[in-house]
Amino acid sequence: MNSTMQKISIEKVKESKIDQVDFNNLAFGSVFTDHMLVCDYKNGAWETPKVVPYQPISLDPSAKIFHYGQSIFEGMKAYKDTDEKVWLFRPLDNHKRLNISAKRMSIPEIPEEFFMEGLKTLLEVEDKWIPQTEGSSMYIRPFMFASGNGFHASPANAYKFMICLAPSGAYFSGKVKVLIEEKYSRSANGGVGYAKTGGNYAGQFYPTQLAVEKGYNQVIWTDDHSHEYIEEAGAMNIFIRINDTLITGPTSDRILDGITRKSILQLAEKKGIATEVRKITVTEVVEAAKNGSLKEMFGAGTAAVVSPISAFGYRDVDYDLPELEDSYASQIKKDITDIQYNRSEDPFGWRVGL
Amino acid sequence: MNSTMQKISIEKVKESKIDQVDFNNLAFGSVFTDHMLVCDYKNGAWETPKVVPYQPISLDPSAKIFHYGQSIFEGMKAYKDTDEKVWLFRPLDNHKRLNISAKRMSIPEIPEEFFMEGLKTLLEVEDKWIPQTEGSSMYIRPFMFASGNGFHASPANAYKFMICLAPSGAYFSGKVKVLIEEKYSRSANGGVGYAKTGGNYAGQFYPTQLAVEKGYNQVIWTDDHSHEYIEEAGAMNIFIRINDTLITGPTSDRILDGITRKSILQLAEKKGIATEVRKITVTEVVEAAKNGSLKEMFGAGTAAVVSPISAFGYRDVDYDLPELEDSYASQIKKDITDIQYNRSEDPFGWRVGL
CATH class of the missing domain: 3.30.470.10 (Aminotransferase class 4, branched-chain amino acid transferase, N-terminal domain)
Known part of the structure; x- marks a missing residue:
């Protein structure tokens, strides 16, 4: 250059x-x-x-x-x-x-x-x-x-x-209800899903509008081929807590490499929360919701920081998530914002003074 | 409204x-x-x-x-x-x-x-x-x-x-050489590929630049899952002539419903050229190139009208197409432009006077 x-x-x-x-x-x-x-x-x-x-x-x-x-x-x-x-x-x-x-x-x-x-x-x-x-x-x-x-x-x-x-102020006010999408898709293998480019957002508006009309706030995208793997939400990466393990999908050419996402992984590890970065199927999440092992779902992104999900819809059924006293979402949100606002030590070296 | x-x-x-x-x-x-x-x-x-x-x-x-x-x-x-x-x-x-x-x-x-x-x-x-x-x-x-x-x-x-x-003036000058793409993709199932939206074009620029650096003019997109089905070229739909049959892929939510494309199908039918609208595999095209039954490939779109392809590249091998005297591409281009410029009858009712 x-x-x-x-x-x-x-x-x-x-x-x-x-x-x-x-x-x-x-x-x-x-x-x-x-x-x-x-x-x-x-x-x-x-x-x-x-x-x-x-x-x-x-x-x-x-x-x-x-x-x-x-x-x-x-x-x-x-x-x-x-x-x-x-x-x-x-x-x-x-x-x-x-x-x-x-x-x-x-x-x-x-x-x-x-x-x-x-x-x-x-x-x-x-x-x-x-x-x-x-x-x-x-x-x-x-x-x-x-x-x-x-x-x-x-x-x-x-x-x-x-x-x-x-x-x-805040991007979302309150908890969000999401719909797991099986018809529309956000990105293709070999496409531009990992780039923060305008078209990735415009393409989500119509399916999101349809979801909003059904009473949801956001769409959870799945892969465009099988619609079996959870990818990301519109403006957020997705975390899923099953029992005491925090799971998020791996980044790929379809998924944005979120800075909040990777900060949460580091933070959770330091806090002693078990994390897994692996593909998550919709079947697994639905099963976990049914048997009670699904404890939390939350979105992660700069705008929303950590955005707790209250329920998800899948094939015309809504699955409510439990209300937890001391959720990972609230712990992590507090820890990250404490670092961001200089209210705590920053062991990661994330904070940069102006 | x-x-x-x-x-x-x-x-x-x-x-x-x-x-x-x-x-x-x-x-x-x-x-x-x-x-x-x-x-x-x-x-x-x-x-x-x-x-x-x-x-x-x-x-x-x-x-x-x-x-x-x-x-x-x-x-x-x-x-x-x-x-x-x-x-x-x-x-x-x-x-x-x-x-x-x-x-x-x-x-x-x-x-x-x-x-x-x-x-x-x-x-x-x-x-x-x-x-x-x-x-x-x-x-x-x-x-x-x-x-x-x-x-x-x-x-x-x-x-x-x-x-x-x-x-x-003309969009392309001369024949184009295309590369069948297997890494990058243009669109997802359930995505915005059928919409004429900016992001579909921006996403093609980088893979096309890489193809241009290798000596090609355009990319032929394949499906994002198997890369086995031919979809469309950047600004054009694709026609393939095997023996005397003219084949083009079906439109879908990944492929633009080209107006030149559908005009060519109607025109070819009226001329007595056999047409097929069906999925075309890369394997079939490569086999046809090898056994000599592949006679022509051309792009179709408003900007280029009909754009003959001189050769295609696939997995580091270039396949040249024959030079035909009275190709379907040249016949069809003449027929369509004759209608467009009011040089011939318009049996289809396509032409609209201002």
């Missing part, structure tokens, strides 16, 4: 809109800060990123993002501790995964320095916007898309890397 | 840029006309489309097109005959397919009147731009995407339907 970074320039807004925001009633990802980071890829190189006022993007109608779906993103959070110090959680893993997605989608990879310095500079400018209220954090959305023009179905010659910030 | 259409308004450019265009050297989809059609979906309804000067689109950085891939499109052409009369080819089929794609991607369907009247009005305004030069046509790109804002992974509440026009 022949991209060399100069000092990041900062163009500030004349007047902040922070006073219009009610930080005690933040929704998820719907209020944006005063500034954003923009970095253009042109003539085979990334230009130096710039912090500019949050503003509309102007694109030619033939820009390939509108036609051929070259788009990728990451989801991250920044946390403010009681001393007003700001922390990131495993940010280099997000950078790595962004570039893994980039490669699969024929988007040029972005150097670590551009990503990390861009992120830090933007967060420093927006420090006042980072919420300190319980359960809130600064949701960070790095994204890249094809801005180059033309109707030829081939990779674009120009791209934008951007970061926007949204002070946010 | 509670969308009611008023009269389409037309805002003309002050000065046309048509004089800057060399109509004898048109590339594919890289020169755009003076105007475009824009139609907004807001508050649960499509507003009346407008013809406006071709201009950049302005979108919030959180617009869902950048993050969640809700985008669909169609490819069509307008043809000018020697009397300067303009013709479309099966335009209602494009409208139908756009709405099939829309439903799968949770995008609101657009009424036929909005699509057809919008298209006709725009083409009338741009009549001078429709090329009459041999082999050229007006490439028409209707597309729809999520313009609504927010980082929640759910369908947007606002969309844009647009049509842009690009006077264009």
